[in-house]
Amino acid sequence: MDDEDGYFPEPIAATYDESSSDMFAPDAVGPVVDFLAEQAGGGRALELGVGTGRIALPLAARGVPVHGIDLSRAMVARLRAKPGGDAIGVTIGDFATTKVDGDFSVAYLVFNTIMNLTTQDAQVACFRNVAGHLAPGGCFVVEVMVPELRKLPPGQHAVPFHVGAERLGFDTYDVATQAMSSHHVRVADGQATYFEIPFRYVWPAELDLMARLAGLRLRERWEGWAREPFTHDSGRHVSVWEKPAH
Numbered sequence: 001m002d003d004e005d006g007y008f009p010e011p012i013a014a015t016y017d018e019s020s021s022d023m024f025a026p027d028a029v030g031p032v033v034d035f036l037a038e039q040a041g042g043g044r045a046l047e048l049g050v051g052t053g054r055i056a057l058p059l060a061a062r063g064v065p066v067h068g069i070d071l072s073r074a075m076v077a078r079l080r081a082k083p084g085g086d087a088i089g090v091t092i093g094d095f096a097t098t099k100v101d102g103d104f105s106v107a108y109l110v111f112n113t114i115m116n117l118t119t120q121d122a123q124v125a126c127f128r129n130v131a132g133h134l135a136p137g138g139c140f141v142v143e144v145m146v147p148e149l150r151k152l153p154p155g156q157h158a159v160p161f162h163v164g165a166e167r168l169g170f171d172t173y174d175v176a177t178q179a180m181s182s183h184h185v186r187v188a189d190g191q192a193t194y195f196e197i198p199f200r201y202v203w204p205a206e207l208d209l210m211a212r213l214a215g216l217r218l219r220e221r222w223e224g225w226a227r228e229p230f231t232h233d234s235g236r237h238v239s240v241w242e243k244p245a246h
């Protein structure tokens with residue numbers, strides 16, 4: 001990583017909302033905001049990896065005070081330029097370690113962003129950092145995919161997630177280290193551009209242990225924001241760990 005904006009520098013930030021347009025649709029955002037507003041219960045919310053404000057802005061519009069942390073000034077500049085963007089406090093820094101004043105009823109890390117921390121130590125540090133920001137009884141909400149290792153036959157290490165004329169995407173897995181990368185190819189005017197974002201994939205049970213190391217305990221786990229049951233077939237989960245009230 002050679003850019004101070006991490007893996008979301010200016011060229012990625014410039015096209016982020018458009019290239020993730022499905023995730024900005026009202027039926028994708030609405031259930032997230034409903035869920036988080038309920039968890040906030042009148043208190044403050046902390047978004048790790050606030051980005052361009054996909055969730056922070058509608059959550060703040062619901063009356064929940066939101067503070068964000070993000071490494072990428074380029075992403076945060078997009079948030080600032082949107083209506084209501086000046087109402088969201090943002091601290092530039094690494095969400096595994098960055099401290100923010102005050103305490104929060106809910107902290108949240110959505111859209112697979114926990115996997116942007118590419119070591120187990122950094123993911124463990126992130127849980128500790130969040131626990132230090134939660135008020136007693138507060139909770140940490142994470143939305144992340146279940147690693148797709150069942151799609152890997154022996155000898156294969158790539159799983160496509162989008163195949164289209166204008167966009168190609170596939171993930172590669174190293175099952176020895178839990179290292180993973182998303183490879184993105186975009187085609188426009190006959191020219192292809194390529195970028196890669198590294199991740200560390202992480203299992204639900206491993207996240208539960210990280211939470212326990214940080215003094216948190218699992219309260220809820222669902223397949224999605226509308227509280228669909230989490231089963232052996234679920235491709236992602238929404239998990240909620242709470243900081244004990246006493």
Ligand SMILES: C[S@@+](CC[C@H](N)C(=O)[O-])C[C@H]1O[C@@H](n2cnc3c(N)ncnc32)[C@H](O)[C@@H]1O
Nearest residue numbers: 008049050051054070071072075094095111116
């Ligand atoms: C996939 S985007 C998600 C943005 C927003 N949460 C959303 O749902 O649209 C991931 C964001 O997390 C930020 N990010 C990734 N790793 C980070 C880290 N270690 N510390 C702070 N921000 C980070 C990126 O800069 C980017 O803005």
